[in-house]
Amino acid sequence: MRAVNLRLIAGLGLLAIPLLAHHSFQAEFDAGNAVTITGVVTKLEWTNPHAHFYIDVKGPDGKVENWNLELASPNVLRRLGWSREIFKIGDTVTVFCARAKDGSNLASARTVMLPDGRKMSAGSLADDPPSGK
Amino acid sequence: MLGLTVACISATAQVQPEGGGQALAALVHLQSKSTAAPPRLSDGKPDLSGIWGPDVHFMYDISSALKPGEALPLQPWALKVTRERMSKDDPEANCLPLGVPRMSPYPWKIVQTGSLILLLHEGNMHSYRQIFMDGRGHPKDMDPTWFGDSIGKWDGDVLVVDTVGFNDKAWFDSAAHPHTEKMHVTERYRRVDFGHMDFDVTIDDPGAYTRPFTLYGHSHLLEHTEIMEYVCVEDRQQDLVHIVGKDARK
Numbered sequence: 001m002r003a004v005n006l007r008l009i010a011g012l013g014l015l016a017i018p019l020l021a022h023h024s025f026q027a028e029f030d031a032g033n034a035v036t037i038t039g040v041v042t043k044l045e046w047t048n049p050h051a052h053f054y055i056d057v058k059g060p061d062g063k064v065e066n067w068n069l070e071l072a073s074p075n076v077l078r079r080l081g082w083s084r085e086i087f088k089i090g091d092t093v094t095v096f097c098a099r100a101k102d103g104s105n106l107a108s109a110r111t112v113m114l115p116d117g118r119k120m121s122a123g124s125l126a127d128d129p130p131s132g133k
Numbered sequence: 134m135l136g137l138t139v140a141c142i143s144a145t146a147q148v149q150p151e152g153g154g155q156a157l158a159a160l161v162h163l164q165s166k167s168t169a170a171p172p173r174l175s176d177g178k179p180d181l182s183g184i185w186g187p188d189v190h191f192m193y194d195i196s197s198a199l200k201p202g203e204a205l206p207l208q209p210w211a212l213k214v215t216r217e218r219m220s221k222d223d224p225e226a227n228c229l230p231l232g233v234p235r236m237s238p239y240p241w242k243i244v245q246t247g248s249l250i251l252l253l254h255e256g257n258m259h260s261y262r263q264i265f266m267d268g269r270g271h272p273k274d275m276d277p278t279w280f281g282d283s284i285g286k287w288d289g290d291v292l293v294v295d296t297v298g299f300n301d302k303a304w305f306d307s308a309a310h311p312h313t314e315k316m317h318v319t320e321r322y323r324r325v326d327f328g329h330m331d332f333d334v335t336i337d338d339p340g341a342y343t344r345p346f347t348l349y350g351h352s353h354l355l356e357h358t359e360i361m362e363y364v365c366v367e368d369r370q371q372d373l374v375h376i377v378g379k380d381a382r383k
Contacts, residue, residue: 047367048363048364048365048367049228049363049367072156075239075255075361075363076155076156077159078361079159079160079163079358080158080159122155
């Protein structure tokens with residue numbers, strides 16, 4: 001179970017918040033602060049109203065930080081073909097996500113790339129991460 | 134902070150805010166495309182039974198459900214309240230009821246019998262509404278409630294639902310439009326064909342609005358799914374503490 005080096009790419013630049021902006025999403029996450037992070041899965045919480053999974057992310061200084069990634073509700077994920085077995089503790093995943101406004105290690109996951117290379121949408125209409133990473 | 138070299142990307146990173154976007158997207162492939170005639174009960178009345186999809190215009194801002202060019206006729210105090218309310222206090226964010234006619238981005242189910250129609254809502258807080266079809270009137274002495282008291286009748290093939298007895302606690306939408314206990318709601322549902330339902334909602338609330346107004350909506354029948362359990366409070370605290378604007382004393 002080796003923690004993977006962090007590659008943190010901040011997608012800067014403001015984007016127009018679409019009309020579908022959910023009020024409490026905007027109060028919690030910054031859609032304009034999107035990052036891609038890679039880490040090792042430590043936990044999956046398959047609960048409503050949001051499923052969460054946690055990954056250990058290792059920085060270049062060797063320090064490991066645990067990140068909390070928020071997903072849609074299990075109801076939504078199931079209808080998109082996810083299951084609770086989608087990844088295991090110890091899997092390495094890469095997540096494109098929007099950071100929480102309170103600066104914590106919390107982000108709203110948009111897409112998750114699994115160890116076998118499959119890219120799962122967390123249910124959003126997000127575009128792919130910007131090229132050049 | 135992790136103290137990394139950040140590669141700045143000039144291209145914008147598109148992230149669609151979640152919640153409604155994700156949940157609604159998950160339902161699109163389930164929408165029925167059938168334009169066959171709507172089914173009927175043995176008494177000849179249209180059968181509205183089925184799993185139905187939400188209408189986004191009843192989620193974020195009900196102004197979007199008005200006829201084009203119209204605006205919500207808010208009284209000045211109601212407009213002020215709308216502007217001052219904060220997301221963290223939205224009953225929806227606190228797993229409290231949406232009331233009528235607000236929707237969540239999850240399926241809802243109509244169970245129809247001759248004397249009672251049930252609306253079962255998967256999302257928000259897994260709520261139900263009863264529409265009494267047996268000719269009764271509203272009770273004389275009602276405690277105000279989040280969903281009010283609903284009685285219904287048929288006007289041709291249109292189900293007309295009359296609801297009173299609301300409390301003033303629900304927000305009409307994420308935009309925080311208020312209503313009062315004086316609100317009287319008239320809903321009209323018409324299943325235009327097997328896979329599609331039109332509905333309109335007339336709000337008459339002289340406590341917060343200067344005149345009645347009507348909202349227009351549409352639902353798709355959803356197939357190959359069932360409503361699922363959704364217990365909103367199960368892990369709600371995890372989200373609430375991250376919402377900007379929380380009580381700083383905690």
